[in-house]
Amino acid sequence: MSIGSVPIESAAAVNSAQAELRSEFRRNLVHSKTFRVGAGILGFWILAAIFGNLLVPHDPLAQNLVAINQAPSGSHWFGTDQLGRDMFARVITGARDILIVAPLATLIGTVLGTALGLVMGYFRGAVDEVIGRVVEAFLALPLVVTGILGVTALGQSNTTLIIVIGIVFAPLIARTVRAAVLLERELDYVSAARLRGETSRYIMFVEILPNVLAPIMVEFTVRLGYAVFTIITLSFLGFGIQPPSANWGLEISTNYGQVTAGYWWEVLFDALAIATLVVGVNMIANSIESALDSS
Amino acid sequence: MLVFILKRLGLGLITLWILSLIVFSAAQLLPGDPARAILGPLAAPSAVTALAHQLGTDKSVLSQYGTWIGHVVTGNLGTSHQYQAAVGPLLTTALGNSLKLAALAFVLVVPLGILGGVIAALNVGKPLDRVISVVGLTATVIPEVVSGIVLILIFGIALNVLPISADTPPGAGIGTQIYHLIMPAIPLTLILFGYIEQMARAGTVEALASDYARTATLKGLPRGVMIRRHVLRNSLLPTITVIASQIGYLIGGLVLVEVLFHYNGFGQLIYRAATSKDFPMLEAGVLVIGAAYMVATLIADIIYSLLNPRIRYRGVE
Numbered sequence: 138m139s140i141g142s143v144p145i146e147s148a149a150a151v152n153s154a155q156a157e158l159r160s161e162f163r164r165n166l167v168h169s170k171t172f173r174v175g176a177g178i179l180g181f182w183i184l185a186a187i188f189g190n191l192l193v194p195h196d197p198l199a200q201n202l203v204a205i206n207q208a209p210s211g212s213h214w215f216g217t218d219q220l221g222r223d224m225f226a227r228v229i230t231g232a233r234d235i236l237i238v239a240p241l242a243t244l245i246g247t248v249l250g251t252a253l254g255l256v257m258g259y260f261r262g263a264v265d266e267v268i269g270r271v272v273e274a275f276l277a278l279p280l281v282v283t284g285i286l287g288v289t290a291l292g293q294s295n296t297t298l299i300i301v302i303g304i305v306f307a308p309l310i311a312r313t314v315r316a317a318v319l320l321e322r323e324l325d326y327v328s329a330a331r332l333r334g335e336t337s338r339y340i341m342f343v344e345i346l347p348n349v350l351a352p353i354m355v356e357f358t359v360r361l362g363y364a365v366f367t368i369i370t371l372s373f374l375g376f377g378i379q380p381p382s383a384n385w386g387l388e389i390s391t392n393y394g395q396v397t398a399g400y401w402w403e404v405l406f407d408a409l410a411i412a413t414l415v416v417g418v419n420m421i422a423n424s425i426e427s428a429l430d431s432s
Numbered sequence: 433m434l435v436f437i438l439k440r441l442g443l444g445l446i447t448l449w450i451l452s453l454i455v456f457s458a459a460q461l462l463p464g465d466p467a468r469a470i471l472g473p474l475a476a477p478s479a480v481t482a483l484a485h486q487l488g489t490d491k492s493v494l495s496q497y498g499t500w501i502g503h504v505v506t507g508n509l510g511t512s513h514q515y516q517a518a519v520g521p522l523l524t525t526a527l528g529n530s531l532k533l534a535a536l537a538f539v540l541v542v543p544l545g546i547l548g549g550v551i552a553a554l555n556v557g558k559p560l561d562r563v564i565s566v567v568g569l570t571a572t573v574i575p576e577v578v579s580g581i582v583l584i585l586i587f588g589i590a591l592n593v594l595p596i597s598a599d600t601p602p603g604a605g606i607g608t609q610i611y612h613l614i615m616p617a618i619p620l621t622l623i624l625f626g627y628i629e630q631m632a633r634a635g636t637v638e639a640l641a642s643d644y645a646r647t648a649t650l651k652g653l654p655r656g657v658m659i660r661r662h663v664l665r666n667s668l669l670p671t672i673t674v675i676a677s678q679i680g681y682l683i684g685g686l687v688l689v690e691v692l693f694h695y696n697g698f699g700q701l702i703y704r705a706a707t708s709k710d711f712p713m714l715e716a717g718v719l720v721i722g723a724a725y726m727v728a729t730l731i732a733d734i735i736y737s738l739l740n741p742r743i744r745y746r747g748v749e
Contacts, residue, residue, distance in 0.1 A: 270443075274450040277722040279684025282702060286718060289706045290458040366575050370688050373577045374703060389577055393692075397596070401585050408581040412574050419573040 165428035172428070175420025182414050186233040195223035197230045197383045206400050216402035218392055227383040228406045232414060234295060234378045235385070239364040242299045246306025247357045253307060254314025255341045255349075259322055265315070272308035280305055280367050281374075288376040298377055302364055310356045317349040351429050358422035365415050385411045433737070440733065444726040451722040452504070452715075456497050459711040487513075504719065510712035514705065519716045522701065527720070530686050530697035533598070536613050537620040537682070538675075545625050546671060549632025550664070556637060564629065572626025576619035576685055580692045583615050598695035616693040620685050624678055631674040635667030642666070669739055676732030680725045 166172050190197070195213070201221035209216045215224035253272075257265045275283070280302075287301030321327065322345065330340045371377035372386030380387060385407040392403035467484035468475070484490045488499060503510060509519040552564040571579075588596035598616045600609050639645060640663055648658040686699035694700075698717070705713035 270446055270450055273443075273447045274454060274722070277447060277451060277680065277725040278718065279680050279682075279687075279721070281684040281687050282718060282721060285687070285702065285706045286455065286458050286714065289709060289714065290461040362573055366573070369575050369577060374688065374691060375707065386575075386577060389581060393581075396581075396584060396589055399589070401589065404581050405585060408578045412578050415573050415575065416570055419569070423569070 162428050165431055166424060169424040169428060171420045172424035175417045175424060178413055178417030179421060182232045182410075182417070183236060185229045186236050189226075189230040189233075193223070193226035193229050195226045197222065197226035199223070206395065206398075206403070209402050215406045216400070218388075218403050219395060219400075224402060224406060227388060228385070228410050231383040231385045231388060231407065231410060233384075234382055235365055235368050235414070238295050238298050238302075238368055238378065239361055242302035242368075243306060243357055243361045243364050245299065245303030246360060247310055247353065249303065249307035250310025250356070251314050251346070251353055253311035255318055255345065257311060258315040258318025259337065259341050259345065261319075268311070272311055275305060275308040276312075280363065281370055284367055284371045285374070285376050288371065293376065293379055295378060298368065298371065302367060306360050306364070310353070310360065313352050313356050314349060317352045318345055321345050321348050355422070355426045355429060358418070358425050362415060362418045362422055365418055369411055369415075436737070437730070437734065440730050444730060448719065448722055448726065452501055452719060453497075455715045455718045456500065459715060460493055500715070504716070509716040512705070512710055512713045514708045514710035514713065519713050522713070523698070523716060523720060526696060526698045526701040529695065530683075530690070530699060532609065533613050533616055533686065533689070533695065533697060534620070534682055536610065537617040537624065540617060541621040541624045541628060542675060544621070545628025546632045546668065548625065548629040549634075549671070550636050550659075550667070552629065552633045553636030553640065553667070554659075561633075565633070568626035568629040570626075571622040572624075574622070576623065576688045577692065579619040579622050580616075580689060583618055584692075587615060596693065598690070598693040613695075616689045616695060619689055620682065623681070623685060627674055627678060628671060631671045632667060635670045636663060639663040639667040669736060672739070673732050673736055676728045676735075679728035680721075683721050683724065 185192075199222060201217065203221065204213075204217055205219055205221040207213055207217040207221075209224075213223050213225065215228055217223055218227070253268060257268050278286075283305045284298075284301055287304070288297055291297045291301065318341075327340060327344060330344045335344070368377050369386035372384050373390045375387075375390060378384045378387055380391075388407045389404045392400070392407075395403050467480045467487060467489060471480055471483060481490070488496060491499075500510070507520070509523065511517065512519050512522060515522060548564050548568065552561045555561045583594075584596050587594040594615045595612050596615070598612050600612050604612075645658060645662055648662050649655070653661075683699065686697060687703055688699070689695070690697045690699040691703050698720075702714065702717045702721075704710070705717060
C-alpha cells in the first residue's frame with residue numbers, strides 16, 4: 138500500500154489514542170477482583186519475605202534440639218521441624234529466595250526472548266529458520282528436565298537457576314514476540330519508516346517494539362508463574378535453592394521422610410504456602426491478559 | 433500428505449540433532465574428570481587414567497561427540513557410569529514403567545477434561561461455567577509437589593487407604609499396579625485437566641456459534657443430536673493437538689511424581705542420572721524425551737489433518 142493513499146494521522150493524535158488505551162487498561166485492571174486478590178496475595182508474600190524476620194516470634198534458623206518435631210501449639214503455631222526450628226517462621230520467610238530468583242529469571246528470559254523474537258519476525262527467511270530450529274529443540278524438553286540438565290552442568294547456585302530458567306524462557310517468549318512482529322511488520326508505519334531510510338535496528342526497537350509490548354507483558358506475567366513453579370519443583374528435587382535458607386520446596390523434600398511418623402505439619406504448611414503464591418501470581422497474569430483483551 | 437510427513441520428519445531430525453549438540457555441550461561444561469568422579473578422590477591416578485581411556489574421555493571434544501553420536505545413531509546409547517550397564521535396556525524398562533503411569537493419568541484426564549469443557553461450554557457465562565474454569569485454572573498452576581503432598585497426607589496417612597509408594601513387588605497383578613499408581617497419577621491429572629478443559633470449552637463454544645450448528649438447530653434437529661453429531665466432532669479437533677503437546681509436560685511432571693512416590697520410571701532415572709552425574713544416561717534420556725516429543729507432535733499433526741480435510745494439503749506452516 139502506498140503512503141499517499143491513507144491519511145497520515147498526526148503524531149499527537151496517535152499519542153493521545155495510545156494514552157487513552159493505557160488508562161483504559163489500568164482502569165480495567167484495578168477494577169478486576171481477580172487482580173486485586175492476586176496482588177494482595179503476592180504483596181503479602183513480598184512483605185513477609187522482606188520484613189518476616191522481624192515479625193515472627195522465633196528465628197527461622199534457630200535450632201532447638203530439646204523441642205524437635207513438636208506438633209502445632211500456642212508457642213509454635215505451625216509446630217517445629219526435626220531440628221526444632223519454628224515452622225511458622227520458616228514458612229513466613231520461605232518465599233524470599235523464590236521471589237528473588239523468579240522475577241530475575243523471567244526478566245532475563247523476556248529481554249532475550251524479545252530481542253530474538255524481533256529479529257526472527259523482522260528479518261524472517263534464513264535467520265528465522267535457523268533460530269527457529271534452535272527454539273524448537275529447546276521446546277522439545279520439559280522445563281524441569283532442562284533445569285536439571287543445566288544445574289547439573291553449571292553447578293548449583295541461585296545465579297545458575299536464574300540463568301538456566303532465563304535461557305529456557307527466551308525461546309518460548311521469542312515465539313510469541315515473533316508472531317506479533319510478523320503482523321506488525323506489514324503495517325503502514327513500518328513501510329513508512331523503511332521509506333524514510335531508518336535502520337533495521339531503529340525500526341525493530343523504536344517503531345515495532347512499543348506496539349508489541351502488550352503480548353510481552355502477558356508473557357512476562359505468565360512466565361513468572363511458571364518460574365515459581367519450576368523453582369519450587371527443582372528445589373524439591375535438590376537442584377534449586379540450597380540450604381540453610383528456608384525455602385518451601387526444599388523444606389518439603391527434607392521433611393518428607395517425616396510424614397510417615399505422623400509429622401504432617403512439617404510439610405503441609407509449606408505446601409499450602411506454595412499453592413497461595415502460585416495461584417496469586419497466576420491471578421495477576423490472568424487479569425492482565427483479560428484487561429488487555431478488553432481495552 | 434506423504435510429502436508433509438517426510439518434511440516434518442526431516443525437520444524433526446534436524447531439531448534432534450541440535451538437541452544432541454545442546455546436551456553434549458552441557459556434559460562438557462561439567463567441571464572435573466568423569467573418571468575421577470566415578471572412582472572417587474582416593475583412587476590411584478593410574479586407575480583414573482585407565483578408566484578415562486576406557487570411557488574415551490581423554491580424547492578431543494570433537495572426536496568424543498563423533499563417537500557418541502555415531503553410537504546413538506546405530507542404536508548404542510552407551511554405558512551408564514552409575515550402574516556400569518548398557519543404557520538402552522535400563523531406559524526401556526524405566527520407559528515401560530512410566531508409560532503405565534502416564535497411560536493411567538491420560539485415561540483419567542482425557543474424558544474428564546473433555547466432559548468438563550463441554551459442560552462449561554453448554555453453560556457459558558453461568559455459575560457452573562465459572563466454577564469449572566476456576567477449578568481447572570487453579571489445578572493447572574499448582575505444582576505437583578503440593579498436590580502430591582496433600583494427597584499423601586490425606587489418603588496415605590490420615591485415612592490410610594492408598595499406598596504412598598508406587599512401586600509394586602515384581603509379578604504383581606494389574607489390579608495391584610493400578611492401586612499403587614492411582615495416587616501418583618492424580619497430580620498429573622490435575623495439571624492436565626485445566627489445559628484440556630479450556631481447549632474443549634473454547635472449541636465447543638466456537639462450534640456452537642457456527643453456521644452449521646445454527647442450521648442444524650433450525651432444521652429441527654434435537655439439541656442432543658446436534659451437539660453429538662455437529663458440535664463435538666469439530667470442537668475436539670484443537671483438543672487433540674493440546675493433548676499431544678502435553679506429552680512434553682508429562683515427562684517433566686513424571687520426574688517429580690516418580691521421585692515423590694518412589695516409582696522406578698523414566699523420570700526417576702533422569703533424576704538419578706543427574707544427581708550421580710551419570711552423563712551417558714542423562715544424555716540418552718534427554719534425547720529420548722526429545723524424540724518422544726517430536727513423534728507425539730507429528731502424530732498430533734497427522735491426526736489433526738486427517739480429521740480436518742481443510743488443512744490436509746497445506747503442509748508445514
